[in-house]
Amino acid sequence: MAEEHERPEHANQAGIGRRTLLRWVVGVGAFSSLATLALVLGTVKPQQTSQRDEKIKAGDVLVFALGPNKGDPITSTNASASRPAGIVIVPEPGQHKGEPIIPTSVGLGDVTLAFPRGKEMHDNLIILIHLKKSRFVPPTHLNWLPDGFVAYSAICTHLGCTVGYSYEPMPGAGVPYPHIHCPCHQGMYNDMAGAEVVSGPPPRPVPQLPLALNAKGELVADGPFDGPVGPLPGGR
Amino acid sequence: MQRQGLGWFEERLGWSGFREKFLDKAFPMHPSFFLGEIALFSFVILVITGIYLLFSYEPSAQIITVGGRSFPAAYHSVTQIDKQPFGLIVRQVHHWAAHLMIAVVILHLLRVFFTGAFKKPREINWVIGILLLLITVMAGFTGYLLPYDAFSVTASGIGYQIAASIPWIGVALAKFVFAGQFPAIGTIPRFFGYHVVIIPLLLIGLIGLHLLVMIKQKHTEPSSSRGRVAPGRLLGIPLWPQQTSLMVMLFLLMTGGLLLIASIFPVHPIELYGPPGPQTPTVKPDWYFLWVFGLLKLIPGWLEIHLGGTVLDPEVIGGILLPSLLILLIFLVPFLNRTRERQNYLEPVTKHPLRTSIGTGVLMLLLTLSAAAYQEVLDISLAIFRLAAVLLPLLVGIATYLAIRLFRGWRSKTIKRAREPLSSDR
Numbered sequence: 001m002a003e004e005h006e007r008p009e010h011a012n013q014a015g016i017g018r019r020t021l022l023r024w025v026v027g028v029g030a031f032s033s034l035a036t037l038a039l040v041l042g043t044v045k046p047q048q049t050s051q052r053d054e055k056i057k058a059g060d061v062l063v064f065a066l067g068p069n070k071g072d073p074i075t076s077t078n079a080s081a082s083r084p085a086g087i088v089i090v091p092e093p094g095q096h097k098g099e100p101i102i103p104t105s106v107g108l109g110d111v112t113l114a115f116p117r118g119k120e121m122h123d124n125l126i127i128l129i130h131l132k133k134s135r136f137v138p139p140t141h142l143n144w145l146p147d148g149f150v151a152y153s154a155i156c157t158h159l160g161c162t163v164g165y166s167y168e169p170m171p172g173a174g175v176p177y178p179h180i181h182c183p184c185h186q187g188m189y190n191d192m193a194g195a196e197v198v199s200g201p202p203p204r205p206v207p208q209l210p211l212a213l214n215a216k217g218e219l220v221a222d223g224p225f226d227g228p229v230g231p232l233p234g235g236r
Numbered sequence: 237m238q239r240q241g242l243g244w245f246e247e248r249l250g251w252s253g254f255r256e257k258f259l260d261k262a263f264p265m266h267p268s269f270f271l272g273e274i275a276l277f278s279f280v281i282l283v284i285t286g287i288y289l290l291f292s293y294e295p296s297a298q299i300i301t302v303g304g305r306s307f308p309a310a311y312h313s314v315t316q317i318d319k320q321p322f323g324l325i326v327r328q329v330h331h332w333a334a335h336l337m338i339a340v341v342i343l344h345l346l347r348v349f350f351t352g353a354f355k356k357p358r359e360i361n362w363v364i365g366i367l368l369l370l371i372t373v374m375a376g377f378t379g380y381l382l383p384y385d386a387f388s389v390t391a392s393g394i395g396y397q398i399a400a401s402i403p404w405i406g407v408a409l410a411k412f413v414f415a416g417q418f419p420a421i422g423t424i425p426r427f428f429g430y431h432v433v434i435i436p437l438l439l440i441g442l443i444g445l446h447l448l449v450m451i452k453q454k455h456t457e458p459s460s461s462r463g464r465v466a467p468g469r470l471l472g473i474p475l476w477p478q479q480t481s482l483m484v485m486l487f488l489l490m491t492g493g494l495l496l497i498a499s500i501f502p503v504h505p506i507e508l509y510g511p512p513g514p515q516t517p518t519v520k521p522d523w524y525f526l527w528v529f530g531l532l533k534l535i536p537g538w539l540e541i542h543l544g545g546t547v548l549d550p551e552v553i554g555g556i557l558l559p560s561l562l563i564l565l566i567f568l569v570p571f572l573n574r575t576r577e578r579q580n581y582l583e584p585v586t587k588h589p590l591r592t593s594i595g596t597g598v599l600m601l602l603l604t605l606s607a608a609a610y611q612e613v614l615d616i617s618l619a620i621f622r623l624a625a626v627l628l629p630l631l632v633g634i635a636t637y638l639a640i641r642l643f644r645g646w647r648s649k650t651i652k653r654a655r656e657p658l659s660s661d662r
Contacts, residue, residue, distance in 0.1 A: 159393070160394070163516075186611070
């Protein structure tokens with residue numbers, strides 16, 4: 001018994017016991033392994049997308065985002081209702097059937113999705129609506145509506161889906177008129193009144209884009225959106 | 237001849253002890269005890285079909301041009317898989333097996349909850365089980381993106397935005413998980429890694445642990461087995477050959493059933509959905525996320541919580557905070573229970589009316605929220621749904637409580653009546 005007691009005492013005299021030493025070795029080893037792992041993981045960078053991260057500026061020409069005339073500038077020259085419309089997001093049944101003409105504009109009462117040319121990124125997507133100018137009321141910026149074209153960001157401020165346009169009034173949701181409609185969570189915006197949220201979860205309107213016409217009669221941006229695009233990062 | 241062959245192995249492995257110990261292991265019998273096995277076999281089917289898909293899938297969102305049309309490479313590779321002789325059916329079985337696995341894991345959880353099988357000493361396996369459910373759901377979420385069609389890109393985009401709405405760390409976290417701001421070119425390779433390596437490894441490890449703990453602690457028994465064998469012994473059928481033959485039959489039935497369902501009911505037809513474009517299709521999430529989707533719809537846009545210099549917006553409240561609270565509560569279930577004795581028999585649902593009514597109430601809440609996801613189809617106003625989401629769960633909970641009370645009162649009377657002649661005989 002006495003001998004067994006002596007050994008640990010002896011070890012203590014030498015400085016640190018073997019167990020303490022081993023615990024330290026394991027602890028330091030584990031810590032440095034985890035730290036190395038964290039450092040290595042930290043160097044894992046997301047791949048760069050080929051598209052440059054560019055915001056809309058004044059002078060950017062608007063082009064169709066989809067359809068047969070994708071990439072073509074949108075003009076205001078043939079704005080009469082007799083010509084076929086642009087790519088209607090929610091077409092009315094039987095409308096524009098059998099028309100071979102590829103439109104260069106968006107007819108009165110029609111809607112399309114557009115991009116600023118050369119900056120075709122999700123966050124730059126625009127919903128372009130053509131109505132009689134007299135139908136718009138504030139808070140729409142009334143001096144940003146050449147020939148009754150209005151442009152809003154097409155990125156829903158709720159969770160970033162692309163909004164669409166509903167020709168169907170939805171009186172059940174308290175929206176008895178056609179409106180900008182997000183298919184993800186039924187957010188509804190009144191395009192005639194500055195895209196005010198009229199139903200559903202979006203926290204704020206989609207921002208409006210100032211529009212103008214260039215010398216060729218093409219729709220161009222006259223500046224950036226009047227607010228941040230899409231959902232705001234957490235905590236704001 | 238066969239004996240000699242086994243003897244050859246016996247000589248080298250000395251496994252007769254192992255065989256006696258494990259091949260004779262007793263499996264208590266109850267139909268609900270197959271739920272865990274169905275979940276396990278779904279996983280096996282998912283691994284087998286997943287390996288098949290792995291041979292031809294291309295994890296890349298780069299745009300490629302085929303026959304004059306442009307597609308993301310991942311989307312195109314899945315359409316090519318669908319054109320292989322067995323490709324479409326294998327992909328459909330994979331998708332259906334994923335639904336089945338999540339459904340059965342949830343049913344397994346409900347069985348354990350309502351019969352009190354989570355009580356001491358099985359708290360550890362309850363926690364592992366909930367982790368398994370969460371990881372299985374993550375497998376579903378990551379797998380949903382891989383075909384990279386219009387629907388899956390929309391769904392993952394919503395997931396990205398919900399993650400990014402977390403205060404302070406949200407954007408950094410979402411950018412790390414999705415390898416950049418979604419839709420980023422790096423998202424698909426990273427999700428592919430999660431879906432085919434990291435998540436399956438975690439699942440295999442945790443399933444192994446779940447089974448080891450179950451073997452060590454022994455399975456719970458139906459209360460009808462009480463007192464029929466010596467204490468410390470289990471009443472059940474041995475692993476070999478009875479239980480094994482049942483398992484083989486179950487596995488084959490499941491494989492056949494999934495093939496049948498996959499041939500009759502196509503799921504996620506990506507050719508119909510098309511590649512992702514600028515437009516967002518009208519998309520509903522998979523059924524196990526519907527309750528979060530409904531919750532996001534019901535929470536009004538103006539609801540915000542201001543907290544220590546930051547703002548919790550409705551997306552964090554509905555998409556992160558409330559679901560996390562529910563999950564935390566589920567984790568805590570066995571620790572809220574204060575009984576000290578070991579629980580080895582299933583409890584009838586009538587034994588703990590409060591537990592049973594909380595369970596049915598929460599189920600009703602999840603069902604109401606899931607129905608709210610279809611609010612615009614059902615044409616019921618949000619206000620009515622908000623009211624229903626509060627009232628219906630309470631009503632169902634209270635009704636369950638009262639029903640159990642009534643049932644117990646009625647039963648104790650009948651038992652008394654049945655015992656009366658006995659006592660008068662004495």
